[in-house]
Amino acid sequence: MEEEAGPAPAGLPAGLAFLLVQIGFQAGRQFGERLSPLGLEQRQAGMLIRLAVSEGESQQAIADLLGLTATRMVFLVDELEALGLVERRRNPADRRSHALYLTTAGRRMLARVRAVVSEHEAELAAGLTSGERDQLVTLLRRIAQAQGLTAQGLPGMPPAAAAGPPAGCPGPSAAGS
Amino acid sequence: MEEEAGPAPAGLPAGLAFLLVQIGFQAGRQFGERLSPLGLEQRQAGMLIRLAVSEGESQQAIADLLGLTATRMVFLVDELEALGLVERRRNPADRRSHALYLTTAGRRMLARVRAVVSEHEAELAAGLTSGERDQLVTLLRRIAQAQGLTAQGLPGMPPAAAAGPPAGCPGPSAAGS
């Protein structure tokens, strides 16, 4: 079980892309774990954070911001509302739309989520000096920009559930039984 | 951690974690896209790369190496076999096990996969000087080690998938709205 620990097997790329995917996936997973004691999923936590900034906007406005489909947005808001963290309010000026607001419980939860985020950030950066951390963030920002990732809802990834673990799936080509 | 629970309106948490998750996800997705012209999924490509090094080992040995469940391993090998890229060979000494081998087509495909990996690496690093790139890789390696990630997974094949990834992990950093 240890026959491939030491000598990087020829051919196993330990490159930048590999590291980014692995670490990104792991970071996401750990964040989810840290969040579970709060009874929240990442998607829900993300929404709370977003709402802290975009409170009062319509569901659609926020869905656009995050790149979520309307269907997904409804589902997410349903969840958060069931948890008593957010509230849908009919916009008196246009009753077709529902503006979203955090409830008091929502704000409390948001504070806890932020604490978890801080904790997670700290853990990831543990082992780096603050200078290294800043340098890393700077470099990652450059990459993010080069890749067209804006700092809000990403172009097409937000709902992104599947972070990287692609798995067996009926391939584009032939797939057997 | 200055970005604590303060109701920082436009100030969402800084975001090393956010950047890592977003970029990692994006990188994985792009890799998948680059791979699709070959008719492969990331996991399949990852398996080919792994087999290039561990050829002849049993399915289980390789599944353990990659952190795959037996179920998924079977499915993945079924796909690769259907594509004619790998071959299951009964071990004459122990007919319960199936040793895996790359076929000739598999080796050809592997070469193409490697080309895609290189291409992808280059694209991600575009915009960085080679010095910056090395620095970035160094820092990421430190994080990977600190997080207990050994370089055994494969590009696009996180060790052990777990919970749902980020949803609208809106993040940290400047909120767009």
Place this chain on the structure above:
DNA sequence: CTCAGATAGTTTCATAAGAAGACTATCTTA
């Protein structure tokens, strides 16, 4: 030899995320 238990691999079943499209309510405008 043959039965019991361990192993490698496979199959079946259940679950969850997500997308698409249909449907309802409401606004706008002519």
Place this chain on the structure above:
DNA sequence: TAAGATAGTCTTCTTATGAAACTATCTGAG
């Protein structure tokens, strides 16, 4: 008021997995 656009919701399908059951094979004790 009717036609068309919008916001939100609901229904349904597909895909991705993991868990557990099942088959075949090997190993070891009587």
